[in-house]
Structures are given as C-alpha cells and as structure tokens.
Amino acid sequence: MDFRQILIAAGMIGGMGLVFGAVLAIVGRIFRTEDDPRKEQVRALLPGANCGGCGYPGCDAYAEAILKGEATVDKCPVGGDSVMRAIAEVMGVTASAKDRKVATVRCRGSLDRCNLRFDYDGPKDCKSASLAGAGDKACEYSCLGFGDCESACPFDAIHVTDGRLAVVDDKKCVGCGVCLTACPRGVLQLMTYSHPVHSACSAHLSGKVVRDACKAGCIGCGKCQRACKFDALKLINNLPEIDFDKCKACMQCVDNCPTGAIMAFNEMRRHAMIHYPDCTGCGDCQKVCKFEAIRGEGDAHRSIIEWNCVGCGECAEVCPHNCIEMRPGGVFRK
C-alpha cells in the first residue's frame, strides 16, 4: 500500500470539493434570492411553542402561511392578543380582538360522584381504558381521568385530581386545543373564557341512567330551561344548550340546577345598585325587571331588593337617567 496514493485520492477529492464549492458560491451570488424579511420578524414574534394550536405544523409553517396571506394573524392561541397585534403591525393589517378560549372539562364525575362498573386493570391511559368496555366509570360520557390530556398539554395547564377527573388551570391554559385531540372521550371542549355559564356534563342519556351512574350528571330535568327568563337556554338531547347572544349572566340556570351540572363563572356575577340622586322614580326599571327585585311606588325613588336581584342588567339598560350601576359580586344562593 503506497501512502502517496491515499494522499493523492484525498487531495483529489478535496480539491474537487473546493472547486465545486467555489462554483456554487459564484452561482449562488448570481442567482441570489432574498427571503421576505418579514418572515423572520413574524417568526420571531411567535412564541415558538410549536403546539399546532393555530392549525399549522409549528410556528415556522404558521409564519409562512401568514406571509402568503393564507392565514389570518389571530390564529396563535399562545401569544394571544399582544402577539396578534404585533404581527398585525408587521404585516400592515388590522387585527380585531378575539375572545380568549380555554379548554373546559365537560364532566364533574370524580370518583366520589361517579360510580365504577368494574375494576379496570389495564394500561393506565385513557385511550386503553376507553377501549375496555367503554371505560370503568359508570357513565360512558365521563372523563376517564388517566391523564392523556395532562401528558399532551404543552403548557402544564391540565391536571388530573385524585378523584380521576381532569381539571384545567384556566390561568395557564392558552386554548391551543392539543388536549381535545388527546381525549378519547371528547369531554374536553374549547369554550370562550368570558362566557358566564357553561354546561359541565356531556351525558346525553336519560335522567335515570345518568342519576344511577353519577351524582353530578345532568339528569335533563329542564329546571334550567324554566329558570332562564331570557330564552337563552334550551334542553337538547338531555343537555342544556346555551345561546350566549341571549344570555344575560343572571346565573339562574346554575342556581336552579339540582345536580350542579351547569357551572357559573362566578366572577361575572353582578347586582344592580341605584344611585338615588339621579333617580326620578319613572319606574322603567321596575317594569322590565323579571325577578321582582325592584320596589317603590309612584314618583318615589326605586330601590333594589338585593336578595331577589340576579344581576341580569336589564334595568341598567333601560334606565333613561343612567342611574343604575351594575356592580360585581352577587348574592349566592347555593
């Protein structure tokens, strides 16, 4: 074996590499194309979580889609409003405010409420459990509570309690929707954070079946529908469907639910307060109040009967003198 031969071979291939590299450099110079500089900017603004919540395979792909005009700037659930506005500025478009979405567990069936049908001994994940006779929890719509969502969540915003029920930390949740696809039961849903009430049960079964399985399930009694004075809630397939355009956040559906299958966003509870100096005693508020929560006669000042006021805000809307103020906090009945 001649040592020189190796040197020649190495030198030859190396030399070729050098020559070709030089050729490439020259061609690259001649045919230079420039990337849109905005792409870098948009990409830098995105959080880089690559969660896919926007519907694109990662932040890079989303940035590209924005540049092509295929995607609107408001898709990133992680960055939220601030990122959306920053991108809109780069792209020279106007962005409109978007409702914040959070994942919500539509089930309250922890182990102390929901019965078990059998001892499940298989792999401890929801997908396996849901295949074994539709899960061991007595309700086939229930959260199985093995934490497929917990391990899928890129933001540590969802945890399973001891009672085998997933609970979303709505401060951390960005609404990317990864947990929704991880859940084999579909009990996770994206809900608008600012909605005053939401249904917390997914069981479409009839009242007796639900009752036998779970203490906290919706039994389809219809009390919520009757309690809703604004026609915003309908019982469809044994579950309440809420029309949020009509909902006034009076929380009557929640307060009248015998099983707690509708949950209230309690920070949105309000009550009315009348500022006496401005009140002329016109009585418009009294006429419109559906809860008999305003008293007073003739030209006298009207006053609020606080234990009747649910905070629907109808009176404040009709008051011609703007003397009714809706204040946060309400009277809790349950």
Next chain:
Amino acid sequence: MNLILIFVGGVLVNNFVMNRFMGICPFLGVSKKTETAFGMGMAVTFVITLASVITYFVRQLLVSLDIAYMQTLAFILVIAVLVQVVELVLRKLSYALYQALGVYLPLITTNCAVLGATILNVDNGYNLVQSAVNGFGASIGFTLAIVLFSGIREKMELSDLPEWMKGFPGALIGAGLMAVAFSGFKGLI
C-alpha cells in the same frame, strides 16, 4: 448511426424507470401532476446530461492519477453540485416549480438514475459525445416515463376506483402495466 442507437436505446429500450428500475422515487413522488412531472423531467435532464459530460472529464482525471476506484465518490460530488446549481437557478427563475418539486429536487442528488447513467457511461466505455448522448437519452427516457405516468395518474384521479385502489396502490399497478408496455420495445435494437 451509433449515436442514434444509443439515444433510442436510452429513451425506449433501456428506459431507466421502466426497464432498469432507477429513479423510482421521483417517478412516484412527483407524478401527480403533468406540469410538475415535466418540470422534474427537465431538471433531471439537465443534471444527467451535464453530469455525463463532467464526469467524463473527472473520470479521465481519476484514471490519469490511477485512482479510478474513487469514481463513485467523485461522481456523487459532481451530481450534488449540479443539483445545487439547478436548485438555485430554479428558485430564482421559477419559484412555483421550485415549490412544486419540493423535497424531490434535492433528492435528485441521491437519485440512482443520475449516478446510474454516469456509471453506465463508464462501464460501456463511451467517449465524450457518446456519454453526453447516452445521458441525454436516458434523461429524456425518464422524462417520457414520468410525464406519461403523470397523465395516467391524472386520469385515475377522476376515474371511479374502489376505495382500496385509490392513490398509491392504483399508481403502482399502473406503473407495473406501463413497464409491461415498455418491455415491448425489447429487441428494437
């Protein structure tokens, strides 16, 4: 006369895709639309023809230095550079085609049709002109196959195939039938 034989042999008789089973990856990957298939064919034509010419000189150089055994490595180097050049040029001149070819464009680098053509030139002992004609013929053969095949696939998209035949199963059977048809050219030269 010899050159015409080499050319026809490359295009029809010893078609790279249909007869030698080289370059199957882009053949199946980029044959969904006739337009991109043609673009791919042109890119491959450019690379193979130029590679045939350049590797001829490289081969001479290697032989003169008595290191002919390095030819595979050296050829791949040549091909890689050519593909890079094609990529740069395409990106500048036709961004749409660049996008449509996508990952298959850099994959020409490892496309055995290209390396196959250059090594066959060596094995057959072709001179410079013969090498160029053989490379050109082979790549025209590739283009012919991929364009015909993409036409078939476009038709198949519209036809009423059973669910399990849609997509690649049907395409592969179509490719097989095309290979049968091409074997009819056997004995032409």
